[in-house]
Amino acid sequence: xxxxxxxxxxxxxxxxxxxxxxxxxxxxxxxRQLYADTVDPDITVLFARAADIPEYIADxxxxxxxxxxxxxxxxxxxxxxxxxxxxxxxxxxxxxxxENGEITEISDLDGKTVATEFPHITEQHFEAAGVxxxxxxxSGATELTPHVEMxxxxxxxxxxxxxLAVNRLGVIDEVLESSAHLFAxxxxxxxxxxxxxxxxxxxxxxxxxxxxxxxxxPESNLDRIKEVIPGMGGPTVMDIxxxxxxxxxxxxxxxxxxxxxxxxKAEGATDILVTEIERLVE
Numbered sequence: 001x002x003x004x005x006x007x008x009x010x011x012x013x014x015x016x017x018x019x020x021x022x023x024x025x026x027x028x029x030x031x032r033q034l035y036a037d038t039v040d041p042d043i044t045v046l047f048a049r050a051a052d053i054p055e056y057i058a059d060x061x062x063x064x065x066x067x068x069x070x071x072x073x074x075x076x077x078x079x080x081x082x083x084x085x086x087x088x089x090x091x092x093x094x095x096x097x098x099e100n101g102e103i104t105e106i107s108d109l110d111g112k113t114v115a116t117e118f119p120h121i122t123e124q125h126f127e128a129a130g131v132x133x134x135x136x137x138x139s140g141a142t143e144l145t146p147h148v149e150m151x152x153x154x155x156x157x158x159x160x161x162x163x164l165a166v167n168r169l170g171v172i173d174e175v176l177e178s179s180a181h182l183f184a185x186x187x188x189x190x191x192x193x194x195x196x197x198x199x200x201x202x203x204x205x206x207x208x209x210x211x212x213x214x215x216x217x218p219e220s221n222l223d224r225i226k227e228v229i230p231g232m233g234g235p236t237v238m239d240i241x242x243x244x245x246x247x248x249x250x251x252x253x254x255x256x257x258x259x260x261x262x263x264x265k266a267e268g269a270t271d272i273l274v275t276e277i278e279r280l281v282e
Contacts, residue, residue, distance in 0.1 A: 001193045002035075004062035007047035011180050014088040015066045019045070021278065022200040042193060054080050054183065063188045064197065070157065070178035074118050081189050082181045083198050087205055089180040093118060095125075095173035096164055097153040098146050106173040109133045115142055115151035122155040125175045143167040203279035209254045210280065215264060215272040219246045228263045232282070251277065 003024075005015040016026060025039045035046045046062050053067040054075035065080075070093055072080055095114075097103035103112070110131045116122045119137045126133050136151060143163060145151040155175060158164055164171065182201060188194050217225050222237065229235055231250030238247045248269075252260055257274055264272060 001043050002046055002062045004046040004048050004053045004056045004065040006050040011050055011089045021204045057185050065183045068178050069181050074120050076120055079186045080183050081186055083184050084182040086180040091157050091159045091178050093157050093175040094171045095155050096169040096171050099168045099170045106131055109153050112152035114153050115145035116155035203281045207277040207280040210251050210277050211254055211257050212275045212277050214249050215269040216245050216247055217269040219244050221267045224267050229260055
């Protein structure tokens, strides 16, 4: 099973980290390396440009791939299927124009020129909006084009909006929201190994923002303890031999830990232990 991941850029490190936390450790992955083995002899990682990964999957060079949803939409490969939102690399593709200018909405770009690194997405969006604009593909510095009279507006990617603001550009329309996804060629979307990898990555995502609480408490207070930490389908309760105490284990959200521990102490809980969860298979 060949998994393509970005070889650089903002998606590279999070993709490598996610695979590592899922137990798919890359062996001897170095800069400028084209591929690397993993601890699983059945899985190889390929390093490619994020924009090229959908084509790698469509052409069969890779079975799976991690890249932005925007990149897959731009490539428009019918045989590439999104399996899982990996919840990192969040961004938006927007239509923008110079601040305080005459262009304040997308219809104002009718008959005008629009520069973008996403010509396919842009063409589809403008066609759906009924706007006939000349689309000019550029390979970088898209924000500069309105200021050097190459374009009247742009369609570009933004995460925080800072770069647009610095270049005195304002958003006039939203095109799509994007984040990193796990993609598969349609021929392997139901493959057993694909399901294993999908489940492993999803288990890491499920564990994020959750903590595991273990404690001892008087059995007589168990009902009130359960109200504090209901857990996922109810806490696990075990008798402690020779005592009137029980051991209670539960999963709670990270933002509930402080409140829960305070309430648990008030209900007689002792020996409270809070630990991180690496993976959670639901």
